[in-house]
Amino acid sequence: MPSNLSQNLSTLASYGNSVADICRRANLNRTQFNRYLAGQSQPSLQTLRRICDFFGIDEHEIFMAPEAFRELVRLRPPVLAARDPATGFAQRLFLNQSKPAAQTGYYQGYLTDPADPSNVYVHLVKVAQSGRGTAVKIIARYPRDQINLPKRLKFEGIATQQAGRLFCVIQESKMRKSTSCIVLSLGDFDNTTTLGGLILGTEPETGNEITTYQTVWRYLGKTPDLRAALKRCGVYPATGAPADLAQ
Known part of the structure; x- marks a missing residue:
């Protein structure tokens, strides 16, 4: 038999x-x-x-x-x-996953430029299982006129997990000029709620200059108040950021 x-x-x-x-x-x-x-x-x-x-x-x-x-x-x-x-190689690295590379749901992302730490950039991140891989989407808002960018940028990408680290490759969705790699520490637990690491890639204005940012993702849950999370997205002076950014 x-x-x-x-x-x-x-x-x-x-x-x-x-x-x-x-x-x-x-x-x-x-x-x-x-x-x-x-x-x-x-x-x-x-x-x-x-x-x-x-x-x-x-x-x-x-x-x-x-x-x-x-x-x-x-x-x-x-x-x-x-x-x-x-x-x-791409299939083996990104598409042979039995579970998501990180806790699925929404994160509030914060990043600072080490060369200019006077500002904090806040964006919204979604991590979701997609077939055999883990999809990542990011929405960033730039409401200030002095920044040479649209008011809203969307990024899409894919993620994998290796040795307690989350590796994401993302690209700006519309013009596809800016591509970056994000490496975050997942910590010692499966449901880590704060991920910290670095972003290395090309700057979003033209996609030419190489930039490095420090970043933190804080978990919001699977069904957070998305309107409030999007409202928090933007650029803030480091000394005058909303109270919840410092928590």
């Missing part, structure tokens, strides 16, 4: 072009893979990891009851690793 593993492998294989193509792309022995499909043998731990990485699933998921596994892959179709190294 086929095992859970063999039946689930058959489900995964149905998302590929053919067994031969899967084995060629995943660097697997075709004869041995057919034995796995037939339930005649089981892969080694190293081979199992390679199979799971190829299909973008977790190792424990492949041993689930077949009906539950079929429902899982129906809702979250496998992401077959690409042949080219660049796409494969």
Whole structure:
């Protein structure tokens, strides 16, 4: 009788072009893979990891009851690793996540420019699970005339977690001139409510100059008062910022 593993492998294989193509792309022995499909043998731990990485699933998921596994892959179709190294790396880094890279919901973000610490910039951040990855959206407001930017800028990006750090790559959504990398410490707990770190990227006015900012994200929850959170967004003198910014 086929095992859970063999039946689930058959489900995964149905998302590929053919067994031969899967084995060629995943660097697997075709004869041995057919034995796995037939339930005649089981892969080694190293081979199992390679199979799971190829299909973008977790190792424990492949041993689930077949009906539950079929429902899982129906809702979250496998992401077959690409042949080219660049796409494969992006998929492996950002799209093979069994859980969000950080606590999902909304954050109030604060940043300061070390070269000019006289101002505090406040923006709104949304972190959400998106398929096999973690999506990040940021809204920043610049109400002052002396700043050569639109009154509102939106950024979009993707995040991953490594060694207790949250790594985000974001880009300004409209003109796509400004791209930045954000690295935040997640602390020692799963539900950390204050994340601190650095932003390194190109400045939003032209996308030319490289800038570095210190930043803090404070968790607001999954359903905060978004109107109030957006109202707090803007640029404030460091010595005259709203009281809640200093808390």
